[in-house]
Structure formats: C-alpha cells, structure tokens
Amino acid sequence: MYSIGALSRQSGVKVPTIRYYEDRGLLPEAERTAGGQRRYNADGLSRLRFIKHARDLGFSIEAITGLLQLQEHPDTSCQSAQTIALDQLTEVRLKIAQLSALERELARITDGCNGTGTTKNCYVMTSLSDHDLCAGDH
Amino acid sequence: MYSIGALSRQSGVKVPTIRYYEDRGLLPEAERTAGGQRRYNADGLSRLRFIKHARDLGFSIEAITGLLQLQEHPDTSCQSAQTIALDQLTEVRLKIAQLSALERELARITDGCNGTGTTKNCYVMTSLSDHDLCAGDH
DNA sequence: GTAATTGCTCTAGTCGCTAGAGGTTCAAGG
DNA sequence: CCTTGAACCTCTAGCGACTAGAGCAATTAC
Structure with a gap:
C-alpha cells in the first residue's frame, strides 16, 4: 500500500x-x-x-x-481508442501548422530589424501595427 | 467616434x-x-x-x-522590441519542437493499431499503459 | 413614441493545475 | 509509551486570457 x-x-x-x-x-x-x-x-x-x-x-x-x-x-472494439488517439494526432498537427506560420512570420519580422534604429522606425513595431505587411496569414 | x-x-x-x-x-x-x-x-x-x-x-x-x-x-532604441520578439520566436520554436515529438509518438502509436482488435490488446492502450514502449522522449 | 439593439457592470466559469492556510495523522526514535 | 516532525487532510483562491450570463440602462431607427 x-x-x-x-x-x-x-x-x-x-x-x-x-x-x-x-x-x-x-x-x-x-x-x-x-x-x-x-x-x-x-x-x-x-x-x-x-x-x-x-x-x-x-x-x-x-x-x-x-x-x-x-x-x-x-x-x-478498440476502434474508439484509435479514434480518440487519431483526433489527438490531428489536433497536434493542426497546432504545429499554426505555430509554424507564426514562426515564419516572427522570423521575418525580427529579421527586418537589426536592433540599431529607434522604436519609431522599428520593423518589429510597424509590422505589428500594420497587418498588411505580413507575408502569410496567421 | x-x-x-x-x-x-x-x-x-x-x-x-x-x-x-x-x-x-x-x-x-x-x-x-x-x-x-x-x-x-x-x-x-x-x-x-x-x-x-x-x-x-x-x-x-x-x-x-x-x-x-x-x-x-x-x-x-528598438533593441528592446527586437528582444521581446526574439524571445517569442524562441518560445514558438520550442513549442513546435515539443509538439513534433508528440506527433511522432502519436503517429507511431496509432499506426500500431488497425482498429480491428479489442481494447485489451489495443496498441494504443498498451502504449499508454507502458511508457517503456515509447520510442523518443516526451 | 416605442421597440429593438446595443451598451453597461458584475459575477462566475473555462482548463489543468498550483499555492497557501490551518489543522490532523502517521512513523520513527528515545 | 511518548514525543517529534514529516507527511497528510480539506478548503479556498489564483494563474492566463478570455467567455457567458444576469439584470439593467442607453442609444438608434422607424
């Protein structure tokens, strides 16, 4: 015990x-x-x-x-168990896809800024302000 | 307004x-x-x-x-902004790595089950019961 | 003028825990 | 047998980022 x-x-x-x-x-x-x-x-x-x-x-x-x-x-039957697991796999894959889109966008944004300018002209800041500057959708 | x-x-x-x-x-x-x-x-x-x-x-x-x-x-200076964004990028990449490990494991587990057996012998169920059956770490 | 829509605040619920208060039980050593 | 200290108990509240609902007030359109 x-x-x-x-x-x-x-x-x-x-x-x-x-x-x-x-x-x-x-x-x-x-x-x-x-x-x-x-x-x-x-x-x-x-x-x-x-x-x-x-x-x-x-x-x-x-x-x-x-x-x-x-x-x-x-x-x-173990089909229900497999279904639950496959659903989970689908969800995980979806999350990975979403995060990958974010990763690409964040990498692009941070690449555009060399850290030497001022906030006013910072590519990070302007990118966040203006969604139209984004490449893909997220 | x-x-x-x-x-x-x-x-x-x-x-x-x-x-x-x-x-x-x-x-x-x-x-x-x-x-x-x-x-x-x-x-x-x-x-x-x-x-x-x-x-x-x-x-x-x-x-x-x-x-x-x-x-x-x-x-x-826009360095602080870049730092915040880079931190976020790091976190996103970490999460992607973790989820990818889960994806591999879930795919392996679901592949091992064809859905035709009973719960008792189901690979999904036994895999969950026994961590030693896992390939990578997660 | 009236009715429908939109707005307001406040409280509580979601998920999967985690932290803390204040008190009780257990196991080991003397 | 008794004491000590660790581990246990229940209960409430908090996390993050909202979301839902109650009950009421303001605005807008006809």
Missing part, C-alpha cells in the same frame, strides 16, 4: 495533482486509513501512470476519461 | 475582450458618452489592431504591455 506521497514519487505526478485527478473522476476514490489518509495499491499506480502518459502526450482530461472507460471494457 | 461594437467589428476583437483589455491596462480608459458608453477614435482602433496582431502572433498580455510602452517612446 502506497501513501499519496509514495504514489507521487513512483509516478512523477505531484500530490495535489493526484487529488485533483480523483476529484475529476480520473482516479476512483481512494481507500482510506482509519485516520482518513489515502492508500493506493499497484492498480492505482498503473492507472495513474496511464493518465500521466496520456497527459504528457497532450490528451485532455476529457479524452483520458474516455480512454479509461474503454480500458474498463477490455473486450470491446 | 466608434462605439465599442463598431470597434469590435473594425478590429475583429470581441466586445467583452475589448473591455478586458481596458481592464488589464492594454487600452487606456475610454472616453464616455453622457450616458456612460465607451467611444473610440482612430487611435484607439490602431492600438487595438496592434494588440490583436500581437496576440495572434502569440505574444502574452505582459509582452504586449512592454511593446506598447516602447511604442510610447518612439525615439528610444
């Missing part, structure tokens, strides 16, 4: 975050000692590791809730 | 967001009609457009506050 602190060390998830996950329903309500402290077993640890890994991959709490529900029905 | 709604239409910034920006000090306190409604002039519009453009490029409210302060001193 692990205390919440031990679970935290084993999983790399901070103590308040574990309580938060319980509160949000990702973790079942933990067993308690007579004094009211949470105690966990190996199942709790592996579930928490699953959650952490999914969070690290950018899944939302809601998506993880869905995945965990699937996990509790091991004999159903 | 624009009403807040007209300013919103001209700038593409929602009405409550404009009020929020005023509250946060990005926009000066607007002039008011006798009845207490906000009125804006062309200056207000261009300032708001500056803010929107910067937000679209991912600058934080704090960074924008800095840029706006620079804008009010047009004869000072």
Whole structure:
C-alpha cells in the first residue's frame, strides 16, 4: 500500500495533482486509513501512470476519461481508442501548422530589424501595427 | 467616434475582450458618452489592431504591455522590441519542437493499431499503459 | 413614441493545475 | 509509551486570457 506521497514519487505526478485527478473522476476514490489518509495499491499506480502518459502526450482530461472507460471494457472494439488517439494526432498537427506560420512570420519580422534604429522606425513595431505587411496569414 | 461594437467589428476583437483589455491596462480608459458608453477614435482602433496582431502572433498580455510602452517612446532604441520578439520566436520554436515529438509518438502509436482488435490488446492502450514502449522522449 | 439593439457592470466559469492556510495523522526514535 | 516532525487532510483562491450570463440602462431607427 502506497501513501499519496509514495504514489507521487513512483509516478512523477505531484500530490495535489493526484487529488485533483480523483476529484475529476480520473482516479476512483481512494481507500482510506482509519485516520482518513489515502492508500493506493499497484492498480492505482498503473492507472495513474496511464493518465500521466496520456497527459504528457497532450490528451485532455476529457479524452483520458474516455480512454479509461474503454480500458474498463477490455473486450470491446478498440476502434474508439484509435479514434480518440487519431483526433489527438490531428489536433497536434493542426497546432504545429499554426505555430509554424507564426514562426515564419516572427522570423521575418525580427529579421527586418537589426536592433540599431529607434522604436519609431522599428520593423518589429510597424509590422505589428500594420497587418498588411505580413507575408502569410496567421 | 466608434462605439465599442463598431470597434469590435473594425478590429475583429470581441466586445467583452475589448473591455478586458481596458481592464488589464492594454487600452487606456475610454472616453464616455453622457450616458456612460465607451467611444473610440482612430487611435484607439490602431492600438487595438496592434494588440490583436500581437496576440495572434502569440505574444502574452505582459509582452504586449512592454511593446506598447516602447511604442510610447518612439525615439528610444528598438533593441528592446527586437528582444521581446526574439524571445517569442524562441518560445514558438520550442513549442513546435515539443509538439513534433508528440506527433511522432502519436503517429507511431496509432499506426500500431488497425482498429480491428479489442481494447485489451489495443496498441494504443498498451502504449499508454507502458511508457517503456515509447520510442523518443516526451 | 416605442421597440429593438446595443451598451453597461458584475459575477462566475473555462482548463489543468498550483499555492497557501490551518489543522490532523502517521512513523520513527528515545 | 511518548514525543517529534514529516507527511497528510480539506478548503479556498489564483494563474492566463478570455467567455457567458444576469439584470439593467442607453442609444438608434422607424
């Protein structure tokens, strides 16, 4: 049996975050000692590791809730799980595309300024003032 | 003179967001009609457009506050402006790198699942359970 | 003159935590 | 057995950048 602190060390998830996950329903309500402290077993640890890994991959709490529900029905089709993961992949790719557009624009803007002029004529400042100076759309 | 709604239409910034920006000090306190409604002039519009453009490029409210302060001193060196923009560029590039790592991992995980099996043996699910199955770090 | 639209302030909610206050329980050492 | 100190408990509030809604006032168009 692990205390919440031990679970935290084993999983790399901070103590308040574990309580938060319980509160949000990702973790079942933990067993308690007579004094009211949470105690966990190996199942709790592996579930928490699953959650952490999914969070690290950018899944939302809601998506993880869905995945965990699937996990509790091991004999159903895994198509739903794949769908959730593919949705997440799509979102990540979209974000990368958006950020790449920003990167190009920021690089262009900062390149246009050598840092030696005054704010009034600064290419960074005028670019921000006038969207028409932008190359792509963002 | 624009009403807040007209300013919103001209700038593409929602009405409550404009009020929020005023509250946060990005926009000066607007002039008011006798009845207490906000009125804006062309200056207000261009300032708001500056803010929107910067937000679209991912600058934080704090960074924008800095840029706006620079804008009010047009004869000072533009190096500070360039620094703020370069910091933002660095952050964007970092985020892209992180997301790219996630993308690779998600693609690998979803590729390993053809959607025909059951949750129990699903590569998506086992990958999430066991971090050791991961290729890179994330 | 009246009705529809737009405006006002204020509070609370979003997401995924994080920080702190103020109090209780546990485990180890004497 | 008793004390000490670390770890635990609950609860509330805060982060960033908005967004939503209630309940009411002003403006505008006909």
